[in-house]
Amino acid sequence: MATEQPKDTSSVHGTSELIEILKENDKSKVHINSSIEIKALFFARARDLTGLSKTSIEMPEGSTAGDCMSKLLTKFPNLEEISNSMILALSEKYALESTVLKNTDELAIIPPISGG
Amino acid sequence: MAAAAEEDLIEIVEAPIEVRRYVDHVRDPAAGAIATFEGTTRDTFEGRRVVELRYEAYVPMALRRLRAACADARAAWSLRRVAVAHRLGVVPVGEASVLVAASAAHRADALEACRFLIDEVKASVPVWKKEVYEDGEVWKENAEFIHARMSTTTTTTSAAAAAAAAQDKRSCCCGAKVKVEEGKEEAHHSNGAGLEGGLEGSDPDRPL
Numbered sequence: 020m021a022t023e024q025p026k027d028t029s030s031v032h033g034t035s036e037l038i039e040i041l042k043e044n045d046k047s048k049v050h051i052n053s054s055i056e057i058k059a060l061f062f063a064r065a066r067d068l069t070g071l072s073k074t075s076i077e078m079p080e081g082s083t084a085g086d087c088m089s090k091l092l093t094k095f096p097n098l099e100e101i102s103n104s105m106i107l108a109l110s111e112k113y114a115l116e117s118t119v120l121k122n123t124d125e126l127a128i129i130p131p132i133s134g135g
Numbered sequence: 136m137a138a139a140a141e142e143d144l145i146e147i148v149e150a151p152i153e154v155r156r157y158v159d160h161v162r163d164p165a166a167g168a169i170a171t172f173e174g175t176t177r178d179t180f181e182g183r184r185v186v187e188l189r190y191e192a193y194v195p196m197a198l199r200r201l202r203a204a205c206a207d208a209r210a211a212w213s214l215r216r217v218a219v220a221h222r223l224g225v226v227p228v229g230e231a232s233v234l235v236a237a238s239a240a241h242r243a244d245a246l247e248a249c250r251f252l253i254d255e256v257k258a259s260v261p262v263w264k265k266e267v268y269e270d271g272e273v274w275k276e277n278a279e280f281i282h283a284r285m286s287t288t289t290t291t292t293s294a295a296a297a298a299a300a301a302q303d304k305r306s307c308c309c310g311a312k313v314k315v316e317e318g319k320e321e322a323h324h325s326n327g328a329g330l331e332g333g334l335e336g337s338d339p340d341r342p343l
Contacts, residue, residue: 060193062193062261063263104284111193111196112196113259130263131274131276132257132258132261132280133263133276134192134233134257134260134262134277135174
């Protein structure tokens with residue numbers, strides 16, 4: 020059958036292609052290891068300014084909460100409005116800007132609170 | 136024995152707050168006093184007619200902060216039982232957005248802890264309200280949060296901030312009672328400590 024022929028050929032070629040793919044995967048693995056993914060949360064005024072309640076942001080490994088905030092300010096310049104009045108929370112706890120981020124961390128932008 | 140901290144009733148609700156539920160929770164045969172505080176939607180702000188308040192929260196973190204505040208209150212005053220509820224969504228004029236209830240053998244402990252808890256809610260619990268007027272709306276900002284934030288960001292290094300946080304926390308534990316009694320601006324310091332208390336993210340004193 021016509022379908023057999025190309026299948027066999029591709030499996031022969033496939034071995035070297037597979038090796039290439041594996042090499043590429045290894046490269047991208049190194050790339051993945053050197054960057055981390057942070058989930059950013061926006062509440063209240065921060066949500067109004069970004070138009071989003073959350074977003075995912077890729078940061079180089081070793082980045083701090085402050086670095087991530089800087090990147091968010093570049094991505095969402097409107098956030099500048101609250102940059103001097105907000106505070107950050109990392110994984111549900113208030114955090115200093117110098118705190119180093121870990122992969123999958125949840126970084127919340129906390130505009131001035133007004134509960135009660 | 137007073138009820139354990141794990142028995143504190145801490146809830147964030149979307150429906151009207153059932154005051155009775157929380158007051159009954161803190162009712163205790165060994166208590167000689169139950170103090171409650173209810174924060175309600177006022178119909179005017181600086182002359183503008185308020186239609187309603189709309190609340191939202193970072194719920195898991197708000198619950199953590201409320202638990203920490205209750206633990207701090209238990210450490211500072213001799214309490215039997217504690218309950219705190221915050222409502223989210225639309226809170227019409229006249230209805231409660233927040234309720235704090237504390238019981239103690241003696242009224243001073245119950246009253247002061249109640250005052251401390253509502254101040255902590257204002258300063259460090261991530262909840263936001265939008266005030267909706269007949270002709271516009273605005274996100275509100277609690278003065279207590281601004282005070283607390285300033286005391287965390289005026290220090291230049293993280294080590295200095297951590298040291299300041301630790302310092303403030305100690306003064307909170309020893310001094311909160313006096314400060315709240317005075318009812319003066321210094322009371323905000325204890326709120327600041329509440330905010331800073333979570334800064335390091337690994338506070339062994341808080342049952343997070």
